[in-house]
Amino acid sequence: MLRWVSRRMRRPGWDVDLERPEGDLPAHIGIIMDGNGRWAKQRGLPRSAGHHAGMLTMREVIRACDDIGIQCLTLFAFSTENWKRPEPEVEYLMRLPEEFFRTEIDELAERGVQARFIGNTERLPEHTQEVVRQTLERTKHNRGMVVNFALNYGGRSDVVDAVKAFAGEVAAGRATWEEMTEDSIEAHLSTRGLPDPDLIIRTSGEIRLSNFLIWQAAYAELWFTDVLWPDFTRETLYQAIRDYQRRKRRFGGLK
Numbered sequence: 001m002l003r004w005v006s007r008r009m010r011r012p013g014w015d016v017d018l019e020r021p022e023g024d025l026p027a028h029i030g031i032i033m034d035g036n037g038r039w040a041k042q043r044g045l046p047r048s049a050g051h052h053a054g055m056l057t058m059r060e061v062i063r064a065c066d067d068i069g070i071q072c073l074t075l076f077a078f079s080t081e082n083w084k085r086p087e088p089e090v091e092y093l094m095r096l097p098e099e100f101f102r103t104e105i106d107e108l109a110e111r112g113v114q115a116r117f118i119g120n121t122e123r124l125p126e127h128t129q130e131v132v133r134q135t136l137e138r139t140k141h142n143r144g145m146v147v148n149f150a151l152n153y154g155g156r157s158d159v160v161d162a163v164k165a166f167a168g169e170v171a172a173g174r175a176t177w178e179e180m181t182e183d184s185i186e187a188h189l190s191t192r193g194l195p196d197p198d199l200i201i202r203t204s205g206e207i208r209l210s211n212f213l214i215w216q217a218a219y220a221e222l223w224f225t226d227v228l229w230p231d232f233t234r235e236t237l238y239q240a241i242r243d244y245q246r247r248k249r250r251f252g253g254l255k
Contacts, residue, residue: 031200051096061073080154115135117150201225
């Protein structure tokens with residue numbers, strides 16, 4: 001995996017010299033990036049300022065995970081339920097991918113990061129879809145860390161879409177209902193071909209999955225913190241990983 005140190009200024013809390021976690025690292029980390037609005041409110045700022053600060057934290061987390069050798073990172077950026085938010089906030093959130101990939105795509109490419117998008121991107125505004133297409137094209141041949149950006153994503157919808165896809169194969173005569181198994185469903189999920197998440201992190205003190213990777217998270221280790229997403233640092237990330245390493249994963253069996 002390509003190791004490349006960015007020449008851009010890092011955010012406070014990310015340029016500290018910390019001992020990196022060693023040993024059994026999670027192959028796949030999922031993060032529910034929560035607390036942007038509360039972070040802004042605490043500072044008397046508009047919610048958009050919180051989302052922008054959260055975007056900068058997302059950049060640093062991608063760098064940090066790549067630096068220590070995480071194979072896959074899935075970031076919950078916009079859920080199927082987030083359309084219920086005020087229209088100006090949704091419009092701002094739909095513009096953020098343009099800014100992020102315009103400024104970060106070169107570094108992602110140099111690091112060898114392969115960007116993927118999970119969720120129903122066809123419902124996104126055309127300008128956001130165009131950014132998705134350009135990013136996929138630019139990084140499709142990269143063989144480094146995979147970063148899934150969950151945009152208009154819902155775990156239940158993911159499962160429903162997988163079942164519909166399998167049903168389509170049955171209707172076309174390429175499969176039978178008797179061949180429907182967990183493996184056949186997984187083969188049609190948006191994360192197909194990737195390992196299930198070993199560790200799922202949620203910030204801001206909320207203790208729930210909120211429809212995030214609900215099939216894939218069946219045996220994930222869950223880690224919750226009161227830290228608001230814009231205040232998330234490399235130290236917080238390392239703490240989550242070290243806590244993960246201290247747990248005993250039995251997958252229903254005994255050790």
